[in-house]
Amino acid sequence: PGSDPDELLRGLNAQQRAAVVHAGSPLLIVAGAGSGKTRVLTHRIAYLLAARDVTPGQIMAITFTNKAAGEMRERVAGLVGPRGRRMWVSTFHSACVRILRAEHEHAGLKSTFSIYDADDSRRLMQLVARELDLDPKRYPARSLAAQVSNLKNELVDESTFTARASGPAERALAEAYSSYQQRLRQAHALDFDDLIMTTVRLLQTFPDVAEHYHRRFRHILVDEYQDTNHAQYVLIKELVGRSPEAPSDLDDVAASAPELLADGAPLGPAELCVVGDADQSIYAFRGATIRNIMEFERDFPDAETILLEQNYRSTQTILNAANRVIERNSERKPKNLWSDSGPGEKIVGYVADNEHDEADWVAKEIDRLVDDEGYKPADVAVFYRTNAQSRVFEDIFIRFGVPYKVVGGVRFYERKEVRDALAYLRAIANPDDVVSVRRILNTPRRGIGERAEACVDALASKENISFGAALERAGEAVGISSRAVKGIGDFTTIMAEVRQMAATEPPEDVLEAVLARSGYLAELEESDDPQDAGRVENLQELVSVAREYTERIQRAAAAGDADEDAGPDPEIEETPSLAGFLEQVALVADADEIPDDDGEQSGVVTMMTLHTAKGLEFPVVFLTGMEDGVFPHMRSMGDKRELEEERRLAYVGITRARQRLYISRAVTRSAWGQPQYNPESRFVPELPSELIDWKRTADAYTSWTRGGVGRGESAQYRGPSSALTNGPKSQALAGKLGLDPKLVGAASEMRQVPSLSPGDRVNHDRHGLGRVVAVQGSGPRAQAQIDFGDQTMWIVLRHAPIQKL
Ligand code: ATP
Ligand code: MG
Numbered sequence: 001p002g003s004d005p006d007e008l009l010r011g012l013n014a015q016q017r018a019a020v021v022h023a024g025s026p027l028l029i030v031a032g033a034g035s036g037k038t039r040v041l042t043h044r045i046a047y048l049l050a051a052r053d054v055t056p057g058q059i060m061a062i063t064f065t066n067k068a069a070g071e072m073r074e075r076v077a078g079l080v081g082p083r084g085r086r087m088w089v090s091t092f093h094s095a096c097v098r099i100l101r102a103e104h105e106h107a108g109l110k111s112t113f114s115i116y117d118a119d120d121s122r123r124l125m126q127l128v129a130r131e132l133d134l135d136p137k138r139y140p141a142r143s144l145a146a147q148v149s150n151l152k153n154e155l156v157d158e159s160t161f162t163a164r165a166s167g168p169a170e171r172a173l174a175e176a177y178s179s180y181q182q183r184l185r186q187a188h189a190l191d192f193d194d195l196i197m198t199t200v201r202l203l204q205t206f207p208d209v210a211e212h213y214h215r216r217f218r219h220i221l222v223d224e225y226q227d228t229n230h231a232q233y234v235l236i237k238e239l240v241g242r243s244p245e246a247p248s249d250l251d252d253v254a255a256s257a258p259e260l261l262a263d264g265a266p267l268g269p270a271e272l273c274v275v276g277d278a279d280q281s282i283y284a285f286r287g288a289t290i291r292n293i294m295e296f297e298r299d300f301p302d303a304e305t306i307l308l309e310q311n312y313r314s315t316q317t318i319l320n321a322a323n324r325v326i327e328r329n330s331e332r333k334p335k336n337l338w339s340d341s342g343p344g345e346k347i348v349g350y351v352a353d354n355e356h357d358e359a360d361w362v363a364k365e366i367d368r369l370v371d372d373e374g375y376k377p378a379d380v381a382v383f384y385r386t387n388a389q390s391r392v393f394e395d396i397f398i399r400f401g402v403p404y405k406v407v408g409g410v411r412f413y414e415r416k417e418v419r420d421a422l423a424y425l426r427a428i429a430n431p432d433d434v435v436s437v438r439r440i441l442n443t444p445r446r447g448i449g450e451r452a453e454a455c456v457d458a459l460a461s462k463e464n465i466s467f468g469a470a471l472e473r474a475g476e477a478v479g480i481s482s483r484a485v486k487g488i489g490d491f492t493t494i495m496a497e498v499r500q501m502a503a504t505e506p507p508e509d510v511l512e513a514v515l516a517r518s519g520y521l522a523e524l525e526e527s528d529d530p531q532d533a534g535r536v537e538n539l540q541e542l543v544s545v546a547r548e549y550t551e552r553i554q555r556a557a558a559a560g561d562a563d564e565d566a567g568p569d570p571e572i573e574e575t576p577s578l579a580g581f582l583e584q585v586a587l588v589a590d591a592d593e594i595p596d597d598d599g600e601q602s603g604v605v606t607m608m609t610l611h612t613a614k615g616l617e618f619p620v621v622f623l624t625g626m627e628d629g630v631f632p633h634m635r636s637m638g639d640k641r642e643l644e645e646e647r648r649l650a651y652v653g654i655t656r657a658r659q660r661l662y663i664s665r666a667v668t669r670s671a672w673g674q675p676q677y678n679p680e681s682r683f684v685p686e687l688p689s690e691l692i693d694w695k696r697t698a699d700a701y702t703s704w705t706r707g708g709v710g711r712g713e714s715a716q717y718r719g720p721s722s723a724l725t726n727g728p729k730s731q732a733l734a735g736k737l738g739l740d741p742k743l744v745g746a747a748s749e750m751r752q753v754p755s756l757s758p759g760d761r762v763n764h765d766r767h768g769l770g771r772v773v774a775v776q777g778s779g780p781r782a783q784a785q786i787d788f789g790d791q792t793m794w795i796v797l798r799h800a801p802i803q804k805l
Contacts, residue, residue, distance in 0.1 A: 013310055045076050115190055117191075188430050222236065233292045279329070325683055348692070350696050363402050365662065380619070405607070423435075452480050524536050627669065665684070
């Protein structure tokens with residue numbers, strides 16, 4: 001299957017085809033959402049195998065989520081058959097873990113090193129901050145960990161940073177960074193950012209290791225290139241390798257006579273193909289930089305760029321809406337996306353009383369789509385800005401019987417019992433893993449208190465050994481109670497027993513054994529707390545995850561055996577192991593994993609945050625919580641650059657929709673148990689009003705008032721009738737004071753204020769000339785958001801010395 005190159009090229013447009021067959025120089029494909037970038041990438045891989053004599057082992061494809069990687073592997077397997085499964089199609093992190101496992105000696109690591117996720121890093125940083133006696137108010141562990149992460153994303157290691165740190169804050173950070181790294185080394189652990197940074201350093205320090213991967217990977221393909229950070233960019237550069245004199249000649253040789261390129265012969269750089277869309281860059285907060293896409297041609301000389309302009313995903317209405325929103329961002333290259341799928345349906349809008357009403361409406365609308373319009377629940381996605389927003393939808397969906405799944409959220413792997421169980425496994429695989437060992441040392445209780453832990457810690461520093469090693473010698477610790485020594489003895493005995501078992505048995509058996517022998521499971525089973533029954537189920541689920549892992553590895557090994565043209569591959573796991581399982585879990589748990597469909601034909605509604613939605617598409621999309629302070633997120637509202645990132649997120653959300661797009665917001669929404677009055681999201685008026693069919697507008701709430709801003713002038717409907725909506729602070733205050741803004745509004749006196757609508761030009765006595773971006777409220781409560789060039793602000797019009805021009 002798929003061995004016919006012409007077949008592969010059919011169903012692609014001319015530019016897509018050019019991108020698939022392009023050879024000999026680095027290739028950048030830039031294009032808007034839904035233009036087939038990912039499709040080009042998969043077809044290119046299949047084409048390399050079918051038409052250019054490339055073997056699966058020579059290809060490394062990088063995507064952003066495990067889900068995307070899984071899909072790409074399946075799609076390629078669909079095109080070329082099971083041998084496609086032997087390719088490295090993975091996230092940056094997984095690719096690095098595989099390299100580090102294979103090269104652990106060069107990297108100075110044990111092969112069983114632990115991988116710390118964000119929560120583990122924070123715990124470790126907490127230990128560090130306490131040890132350094134840093135004031136937790138000025139230097140919260142969370143913030144130290146985030147800053148260290150940023151430095152690593154920039155490939156700034158602890159000694160470099162220490163050398164350049166100035167001022168008390170930076171010096172404190174430098175100290176924390178150094179001590180944190182030391183602790184990681186002692187624990188034989190790497191945090192997520194280390195995975196990339198360590199691999200980069202490995203390739204830079206050991207030319208023979210770099211050479212090995214360089215020889216191996218002749219094709220490197222990267223999806224979502226706009227979201228790469230500096231460290232990832234350097235990693236790609238290292239893998240591609242430097243350009244020798246005549247790269248294209250050598251590539252010809254590689255293609256026609258690979259045997260001439262035995263070890264020792266010089267090799268040209270690997271062929272690099274990246275795809276991306278600067279307008280969809282939404283991970284700046286993790287150090288992603290669109291510089292990488294903007295300067296691709298400078299980074300990789302003789303690179304070629306291909307633009308794709310036809311969108312195959314969405315209706316013209318949805319595309320127009322997306323284009324109009326993203327067009328407001330500065331410093332972007334204009335794009336000319338078009339679709340020939342016709343205008344389609346209008347966007348449907350709804351203004352709800354509160355978040356329950358919003359969820360209620362969404363649920364009813366989904367019902368209607370399924371009953372009357374032939375959609376399946378699986379066709380529908382509900383997006384929101386933050387995970388916490390999912391709960392209300394869940395409540396109502398359960399009540400309405402709408403089948404759904406939540407992607408992300410309080411994820412399976414973040415639950416306490418799952419983390420505890422994994423900590424046990426990690427401590428078995430790697431006894432030096434201090435964060436894991438300390439997590440479960442006294443869980444269930446074994447009489448080992450904080451004091452005993454401190455004594456062991458002191459012994460560890462004195463003897464310069466790991467915490468785990470010090471546990472084995474707990475009897476020598478000064479000041480430790482005999483009860484604690486006994487508890488520690490029990491613990492180390494159990495762990496040693498299970499560790500022995502782990503050498504031969506598959507991870508699911510190891511997990512069951514440790515849950516039983518440690519008494520962890522028994523404690524939950526005997527508890528009468530109803531939550532603990534759920535915890536037991538989650539642990540059962542974890543055992544199933546381990547079993548699935550084992551089966552998957554066995555299947556892959558069998559597929560590998562069947563694949564005759566590929567020799568044995570040391571970097572591909574052949575037997576299930578505890579380390580391999582933990583590695584999979586660590587990587588999956590961090591990324592935005594999407595559970596597989598439950599196999600039912602009609603499937604379930606998918607709920608997820610906008611960040612998770614990237615790269616996906618759904619026939620029907622609900623964009624919910626379209627409120628200033630929710631989306632755009634409150635945190636980003638004061639900063640132009642962050643606001644632009646939120647706008648890109650809106651662009652991502654809108655462009656996920658194929659046929660139907662819904663937008664909704666709630667006039668009040670509770671936060672911290674108090675109702676908040678949120679103004680309409682500033683992104684809503686950026687959508688062309690003629691494309692929206694409002695099923696219910698804010699008029700439902702403001703009909704009791706007279707006059708007001710922009711009344712009847714445009715589709716720009718007035719915001720909630722709140723006296724207190726001029727900014728998040730006062731909203732929170734209104735909530736705290738328990739005021740009903742409607743009453744406050746009714747009591748206040750109407751006065752003449754300028755009637756403004758978005759786009760109007762104004763002059764403000766102090767701020768000068770400006771342009772109205774959005775308006776909110778009416779009468780004395782009318783406010784306008786005005787862009788004065790250097791700053792954008794909300795102004796209460798009643799008080800403002802302002803004239804309409
Ligand atoms: P995003 O920027 O959101 O990641 P993308 O550019 O990667 O989008 P794809 O997901 O590859 O776009 O493609 C969007 C949709 O259009 C998919 O359903 C894909 O199968 C379809 N598509 C792409 N190219 C073609 C084509 N030439 N003919 C038919 N359908 C196509
Ligand atoms: Mg894509």
